[in-house]
Amino acid sequence: MYIHVFELLIRLKGNYMWPVMWSGIFSDNGPILANAELADELGVVMGTSHYEPCCRAGEEYKNLLGKDFIYGDAWNFRTNEQSITKFWEDGLKRSGKFDNVIIVGMRGEADTAIAGDDTFAENIQLLRDVLTTQNRLIKEYINEDIIIEAEHFISQKNGTNSSCKVIEGYGKTLSEIKSYPVINVYDDINEASYVEYDFILNEGGKWSFDFYQNLSNPAFMNNKLQFVVEVNGKIIIHDVVDSKTFAVRDTKQLWNNDVTNEIRISTVNFECKMGLNTFKFYLVTPNIVLEKIIIRPENYKLPESYSWST
Numbered sequence: 001m002y003i004h005v006f007e008l009l010i011r012l013k014g015n016y017m018w019p020v021m022w023s024g025i026f027s028d029n030g031p032i033l034a035n036a037e038l039a040d041e042l043g044v045v046m047g048t049s050h051y052e053p054c055c056r057a058g059e060e061y062k063n064l065l066g067k068d069f070i071y072g073d074a075w076n077f078r079t080n081e082q083s084i085t086k087f088w089e090d091g092l093k094r095s096g097k098f099d100n101v102i103i104v105g106m107r108g109e110a111d112t113a114i115a116g117d118d119t120f121a122e123n124i125q126l127l128r129d130v131l132t133t134q135n136r137l138i139k140e141y142i143n144e145d146i147i148i149e150a151e152h153f154i155s156q157k158n159g160t161n162s163s164c165k166v167i168e169g170y171g172k173t174l175s176e177i178k179s180y181p182v183i184n185v186y187d188d189i190n191e192a193s194y195v196e197y198d199f200i201l202n203e204g205g206k207w208s209f210d211f212y213q214n215l216s217n218p219a220f221m222n223n224k225l226q227f228v229v230e231v232n233g234k235i236i237i238h239d240v241v242d243s244k245t246f247a248v249r250d251t252k253q254l255w256n257n258d259v260t261n262e263i264r265i266s267t268v269n270f271e272c273k274m275g276l277n278t279f280k281f282y283l284v285t286p287n288i289v290l291e292k293i294i295i296r297p298e299n300y301k302l303p304e305s306y307s308w309s310t
Contacts, residue, residue: 002026002035006042016101018047021111025057027095040098047100051107054088054134055095058110061087075109077130085133092141102138106130139202145296146199150177153195159184160191164283176214177290179283183219186284189228189235194282199295204274206298211281213264214289218246227290228282231270238268240288263291269298 009017017039019026026046027036039046052058061075072083092102105127108114114123151166158164162184167176179193186192201207209229218225223243229236258264270279281290296302 001030001038003038006039006044009044010042015043016045016047018049018101019057021049021052021058023059025059025063027055027057027091028060033094036095036098043099045099045101046095048103049111050103050105051111053103053105054091054137055100055102056087056091060091061109077106077126081133085137088134089137089141092137096142102142104131104134104138144202145294145300145302148197148199148293148295149175150195150290150292151175152197153177154198155196157194157196159186159193159283162186162193162283164193164195167289170214175291177283179286179288182286184286185220185224186282189230189282189284192228192282192284194230194280195290196278196280197293198276198278200276201272201274204272207270207272208296208298208300209268209270209279210294210296210302211266211268212291212293213240213266214291215258215262215264216287216289218243219286224285225287226285227266227288228284229268229270229279230282231272231279232277234270236268236270237284238266240264240266 005017009015026048027033029035030037036046048055048057061071064071065073070083071087072080074080075084077084096102106114114126118126156164159179162179162181164177165180167178168174170176177195209231211227211229216225218241223241223246225240225243225246227238227240229238281293283290294302
């Protein structure tokens with residue numbers, strides 16, 4: 001188990017690791033998936049080395065070779081394409097539900113040159129075929145999501161007597177966006193401050209936008225805490241809390257869960273298109289403090305680690 005390694009990593013304020021490629025199989029030595037499950041629980045993003053694609057350790061292929069080996073008898077995409085593809089597919093099925101950096105491409109076995117006497121042009125075509133196959137598998141077995149830190153907007157617009165400001169060193173993501181001064185309420189979004197973001201999707205459809213916010217309470221006695229999102233021209237007004245029932249310290253309300261989790265997440269759903277999309281986030285009431293945005297397919301449940309830091 002990697003518990004002590006992960007503890008050290010977190011104490012050093014890290015959250016990414018890939019194990020040494022010669023001596024172990026991270027996803028099988030847990031035993032089985034215990035290592036990967038622990039990493040996901042602690043919010044550690046896992047990767048593999050430069051020659052270990054699709055969440056499969058290099059040692060896996062070598063160690064699995066034998067009489068009943070289901071992945072063929074050669075680490076060669078030209079002569080053993082179907083079995084190698086199955087090898088990558090099973091790796092994504094096994095580990096794709098966790099938070100990983102997925103390596104693509106292909107080297108020779110044990111990080112050697114690609115076997116054979118192919119020409120340079122033939123090797124280029126081979127890698128194109130490998131990447132096409134891997135991208136198809138990733139699209140099929142890994143849910144696509146986009147993470148945007150709030151401060152990484154492409155443009156911003158000041159409102160009437162207000163402006164958006166980035167607050168450094170604050171909150172879980174160490175930067176947040178807030179509108180100042182914290183006294184203005186806007187019924188007309190054309191008068192409110194906003195920040196604008198671009199994102200690209202491989203396919204259109206229904207997508208969920210999770211807005212991670214600091215635990216601010218409504219600024220006024222009417223309990224109004226609201227933001228507005230505009231995606232490709234469509235506008236949705238979102239009430240962060242129910243102004244009629246919201247009460248601080250009421251354990252029956254979401255406020256209690258937000259405090260326990262140290263984050264507040266508001267979700268808004270939109271129909272998006274394939275290719276370039278644009279959305280604007282309007283700060284129409286005081287005390288909206290935005291940390292980050294996650295854009296995901298509507299029915300995709302994020303790993304538990306996404307509820308926490310970056």
